[in-house]
Amino acid sequence: MKKMTINGIVAQVEDYWTVLEACRFYGIDIPTLCHHEGLSPGGICRLCIVEIGKGKRAKLVTSCNYPVEDGLVVRTHSERVIRARKMLVELLLARCPGSKTLQDLAAKMGVQRVRFKVKNENCILCGLCVRMCAEQMDAKAISFAGHGINRRVTPPFDIKSDVCRNCGACMYICPVCQLRCQGPEPPNVVCGACMNVEPVCLQDNEDVMCYLDTCGWCFKVKPSSLKKSGYGKEKIEEG
Amino acid sequence: MNRIKIKSPLDLEKLRQAILAKTDSQKTHVAICAGTGCLALGAREVITAFKEELKKRGLENEVEIRETGCPGFCEKGTIVVSYPEGIYYLQVQPGDVQEIVEKTLVEKEIVERLLYTDPVTNEKAIPEDEIPFYKHQMRLLIGNNIKIDPKNIEDYIALGGYNAVAKALSEMTPVEVIEEIKRANLRGRGGGGFPAGRKWETTRNAPGEPKYVIVNCDEGDPGAFMDRALMEGNPHSVIEGLIIGAYATGSHDGFIYVREEYPLAVENTSIALEQAREYGLLGRDIMGSGFDFDVKIFRGAGAFVSGESSALMSSLEGKVGAPQPKYTHTSIKGLWNKPTNLNNVETWANVPLIINKGADWFTSIGTEESKGTKIFSLVGNVNNTGLVEVPMGITLREIIYNIGGGVRDNKKFKAVQTGGPSGGCIPESLIDTAVDFDELTKLGSMMGSGGMIVMDEDTCMVDVAKYFVDFLVDESCGRCVPCREGLERMSEILSDICEGKGKEGDIELLEELSEVMKDTSLCALGRTAPNPVLTTIHYFKDEYDAHIKEKKCPAHVCKVLIEYYIAGEKCTGCLACLKACPEGAITGEKEKVHVIATEKCSKCGICYETCKFDAVLIR
Missing domain, CATH: 3.40.30.10 (Glutaredoxin)
Structure with missing residues (x-):
């Protein structure tokens, strides 16, 4: 067993766990898009980032592949983490605005606008299907091709692979393309029709209980802190 | 061929004497x-x-x-x-x-x-030593290039080559070698500046056999070619360093990762390895010490990102050269998950010097935290372009003016870009900064592998930022979201600014995006990619403002934002520009002032170059 600190709580964790597993064991919600328990960590979507270390040496790491270690101090929802996650969701949403998964994530995290040009792609290149095919189905019928902005998932040479058994596992595991957002098509890309929760905020107290889910404590007690960061701005203005 | 196998340090000395006697x-x-x-x-x-x-x-x-x-x-x-x-x-x-x-x-x-x-x-x-370009340099590494035929090992041995290997293998234990390198505070020349001695120690102490040592010659920064010059001109100095490193880390297999675009480096290094083997400097029982070591060349298939350690090792393993999502250092789990020590060409070339002359000598050169010399490739709008090797701590001004001979065509100096696409632009006000790893990082730039691009007053800084971002858009592997999506968006925003479509808030968005990319990218390419953008915003904000608010490009570079016109008082009506214009946008008669029709003008600049009376101007 190893001993580490997650959001101020001393946690006993198994030696072989990743930080993500440890956090989830303690009931802390960390969003992921490219992670699946049955597959190797991808480290692609970067949404599972957490902040480790202190002061100047504090840095963001992806929890899905960061091994636990003794004395590790982890903050799963610090201001720096939230800011980065929101930007990542904004980038992904600009790429695939038609995905309900992404729209829900945006709503949950309080992403209220997309400042980039919309691309209307279907795939976020998380690689779950590629890993599923290779690791669980033992087929390797699809893979990544191209690099940079031309990266895409495809069978070798873009022709149907002989080793593909039409098992559908790639479709089953896809976090994005299956569920389409049926909401309105708003001008600013963010649908927001399913928006149902208040965003978390921890900029004043990094160890507060918000990580379990949104508790609204800070919203009730200190609306000014929300205003400062821009979270839930409209609500405050209305109220 | 009757070549003597060198079986002891004494043999090496005898061979050297024999070579010197016959020349x-x-x-x-x-x-x-x-x-x-x-x-x-x-x-x-x-x-x-x-x-x-x-x-x-x-x-x-x-x-x-x-x-x-x-x-x-x-x-x-x-x-x-x-x-x-x-x-x-x-x-x-x-x-x-x-x-x-x-x-x-x-x-x-x-x-x-x-x-x-x-x-x-x-x-x-x-x-x-009378030529100003050379006079102000300290050429410890590339100074021998002109004295050596890289295809002839005897030239290198005659100059004292392989002495360091003899010394390390016969007089020092591997731990002593590592201690010496640590004491010399040799920092990685590939860009990161990580202490080489500590890396070696980690590799040595890491569990797992075999261990590997690798030379990183996947140099890809635009305008940088110091690794190529060393690999082509003095491959034995790198091989010698590699043998010492292998001995210190307990490795018996080495690789030299050279990019395919360096055919001469591949050729010269292959010959050098072959000759070193013939002389018994590689292979079994090197110089009678019982230490076995050999090196293979691997030709990289040419991706910029393959210079990153985990990507390079993937490429060596025969996979796609893309960075791996791992938090274990390659010095512990690298090539085929074995402890692997990867250093840049220049780092390896420094090793024989340190072993020969000692850590005390090495630490006498340079600044507090950066020791020794560094090779820069000085390019851009500077009079003397080329490779310069200078002691750490020299100021940018000395490099650009004393060695580089100042800015070309007597133009005004504007900025210097250090560290390639991952570095930043340093403005004239900071040109007296001492060049060392930490000082450059403080300014938001970095040492990088040593590219140094001098820019004059005719350079648009937004355009420069766009150039580097576009380069990285092409070179990003596309694996992680912040680098792939972030860079593309950054390029979009910068293009808009250059085309006069910039909006209020674009600068803030760029800064916000940059912070997130720095924080969350998978590898150093994405983490340092925003540096050119951030430094240009920081030091040249007025230019961004001019592009966005006034829709003007102060340096007259961004085509959409400029306009050619003819100054009436200077125009003699010679018809030269009128005839040259490919668009037929210029009207006028002989000896009467000509006029450019802006709506027809494609801004090719031919009239500007054709006019002998400087009557065509840009606004």
């Missing part, structure tokens, strides 16, 4: 740079001309021709040096060969017109 130091010989830069400028023809000329005069046995590596002054190639006097001839053409042979080699006179001429004082400089 006459007073014999005339001509060193001609056969590096890639000079070859492109016609060095091959110069060499052939020399051989033919000597044959014609029956001097083949009197005068030796040596094809050497790059001495760095690429601006003035082809470089020909006549020894023993050490006369430096620059910009030699095949047509000059006859004169050099006749005057210098036969009559022992100097051909004045081929010497270095100071552009200001018009003074001539004869030997290397």
